[in-house]
Amino acid sequence: MGQLVPTELNFHRSHNRSICLLSTLHSAFLLALLLVSMPALGQRQASLDPISDYDFGSWANAGSLSLTNTTCATMIRGNGSLSAYKIRVSDEYSTSNSDNFYLYLDGDSSATSIEITVDHMDTSEGTYDSLTEGVQSSEEHDSPAANCPGGDNLYLRINIASTELAGKPGGDYEGYFTLRIKRGNALDSEVFYVNVTVAASPEVQISHLDSVDFGQHNGLGDLSVTETFCVYSSEGSYNISVDSTGRTGGNHYLLATSGGDTIPLAILFADNGTGPGTVQLNSNTASGNGHTSSTDCAGTDNASLTFQLAESDLQAASTGTYSEQITILIVPE
Amino acid sequence: MKFHKISFAFSLSLILAPAALAQTQGNLGATSTGQIDLDLQVTDSVEISRLANIDFGSYGGTSTGDLGSSEAYCVYVNGGDDYAITPTSSNGAASDDSDKFHLLGDTDGDEIMYTVKFVGAATGASAQAVTTYNTASATFQGSTSRTCGNADNAQLHIDIAESELREASTDTYQDTLILLVNPV
Numbered sequence: 001m002g003q004l005v006p007t008e009l010n011f012h013r014s015h016n017r018s019i020c021l022l023s024t025l026h027s028a029f030l031l032a033l034l035l036v037s038m039p040a041l042g043q044r045q046a047s048l049d050p051i052s053d054y055d056f057g058s059w060a061n062a063g064s065l066s067l068t069n070t071t072c073a074t075m076i077r078g079n080g081s082l083s084a085y086k087i088r089v090s091d092e093y094s095t096s097n098s099d100n101f102y103l104y105l106d107g108d109s110s111a112t113s114i115e116i117t118v119d120h121m122d123t124s125e126g127t128y129d130s131l132t133e134g135v136q137s138s139e140e141h142d143s144p145a146a147n148c149p150g151g152d153n154l155y156l157r158i159n160i161a162s163t164e165l166a167g168k169p170g171g172d173y174e175g176y177f178t179l180r181i182k183r184g185n186a187l188d189s190e191v192f193y194v195n196v197t198v199a200a201s202p203e204v205q206i207s208h209l210d211s212v213d214f215g216q217h218n219g220l221g222d223l224s225v226t227e228t229f230c231v232y233s234s235e236g237s238y239n240i241s242v243d244s245t246g247r248t249g250g251n252h253y254l255l256a257t258s259g260g261d262t263i264p265l266a267i268l269f270a271d272n273g274t275g276p277g278t279v280q281l282n283s284n285t286a287s288g289n290g291h292t293s294s295t296d297c298a299g300t301d302n303a304s305l306t307f308q309l310a311e312s313d314l315q316a317a318s319t320g321t322y323s324e325q326i327t328i329l330i331v332p333e
Numbered sequence: 334m335k336f337h338k339i340s341f342a343f344s345l346s347l348i349l350a351p352a353a354l355a356q357t358q359g360n361l362g363a364t365s366t367g368q369i370d371l372d373l374q375v376t377d378s379v380e381i382s383r384l385a386n387i388d389f390g391s392y393g394g395t396s397t398g399d400l401g402s403s404e405a406y407c408v409y410v411n412g413g414d415d416y417a418i419t420p421t422s423s424n425g426a427a428s429d430d431s432d433k434f435h436l437l438g439d440t441d442g443d444e445i446m447y448t449v450k451f452v453g454a455a456t457g458a459s460a461q462a463v464t465t466y467n468t469a470s471a472t473f474q475g476s477t478s479r480t481c482g483n484a485d486n487a488q489l490h491i492d493i494a495e496s497e498l499r500e501a502s503t504d505t506y507q508d509t510l511i512l513l514v515n516p517v
């Protein structure tokens with residue numbers, strides 16, 4: 001249970017010391033002093049039980065998260081009557097003036113953050129209302145009797161949208177917050193932590209790509225160019241697929257920059273950095289093994305695509321310039 | 334008389350400015366996409382093939398009339414585009430008429446003038462107009478296949494007038510007809 005805030009009590013103790021100093025005065029004055037002391041019976045005392053931390057565990061692309069903890073919060077006058085109160089949650093890690101609540105990677109407020117929302121509910125109300133960081137709630141809570149004989153009366157719900165979690169670097173995200181109840185000068189507070197671990201998603205990267213210039217074809221021979229590149233995959237294996245602006249029915253073509261001529265293009269994949277490719281890619285995918293520790297493949301290419309043009313197709317093509325843009329998609333397997 | 338022709342392949346390389354190529358490296362993420370550009374320049378290429386020599390045989394005292402012979406062949410042009418043929422010969426233009434071709438005798442250099450006609454089909458050359466020496470023919474369409482699908486898509490026709498044959502001394506006459514194919 002949080003510490004009592006002594007402001008109002010000190011006020012009364014001061015008056016009590018006055019009673020001692022004036023104990024020898026006239027009884028009428030004592031009576032008057034007694035009347036002055038009567039408001040002490042109406043002074044509020046705030047009491048907030050500790051609230052559990054919010055541990056969301058590990059998140060791995062499994063939707064939004066929400067977790068509710070409860071506590072007992074009371075606001076009782078000296079004469080035993082109950083008083084309403086308001087609550088406030090403050091983000092103790094945040095150094096900005098944002099109205100929002102955040103969790104930070106490794107609790108470092110300068111690192112990547114995840115925005116969360118905080119809702120509160122009084123059991124006597126039955127509906128949740130949202131809170132703004134560092135701002136007292138506009139809704140009042142009704143205080144139950146001391147120690148909440150009917151059970152916890154204050155519900156605090158933390159929400160984390162999947163859109164906030166998606167794409168975040170893997171790691172532990174932590175927030176440190178203060179929950180405060182207050183009415184007049186009576187207040188009490190408790191701290192709690194919010195933690196979620198974003199599981200590291202499989203990651204891939206394709207690099208070391210160079211464009212391919214077939215040069216000139218003067219009428220004789222097939223053309224074949226192998227382009228090697230690097231694929232990093234944290235999971236090791238990956239799937240590769242290719243697309244092209246001129247793909248029709250799963251087949252790829254070079255397109256004349258003027259006129260409508262096309263030249264059929266074969267694309268062959270090899271799961272090595274030397275080629276030539278052996279697995280034809282049309283609309284299908286192929287499997288490869290990426291470098292698992294270096295996004296740069298330690299400087300050595302580990303995959304290749306071979307682009308082939310047949311002599312007969314080249315001869316059937318009119319004079320001109322032909323081009324194509326190949327899009328290569330790498331997906332963790 | 335023997336009449337020789339040669340096959341001639343012609344290739345014209347155009348100097349074209351290279352296209353600006355670019356590539357895009359992939360980013361690290363749940364998926365990664367890279368892009369590369371492909372570029373190719375197809376230059377003019379033509380080929381004439383399936384040619385055979387023409388042997389008119391002998392023309393003697395019992396022979397009468399003109400001599401004529403047709404020869405079909407294949408012309409490939411990349412893309413199946415158009416071409417024209419410019420004919421010349423190893424003997425050069427006829428001395429009596431520079432627009433015409435001539436056979437020359439092996440012994441005394443006597444000449445027999447002849448005419449050449451072209452058509453862009455496997456038959457029908459004899460009905461075409463005479464082509465002038467070293468002048469481009471009419472325009473014809475080539476095949477997209479270097480072998481024309483193992484068929485012919487063009488024909489030439491040679492005519493020798495009886496009057497030329499009567500004036501010729503006894504000898505063996507020959508020429509090599511040179512056919513230059515140009516894409517149009």
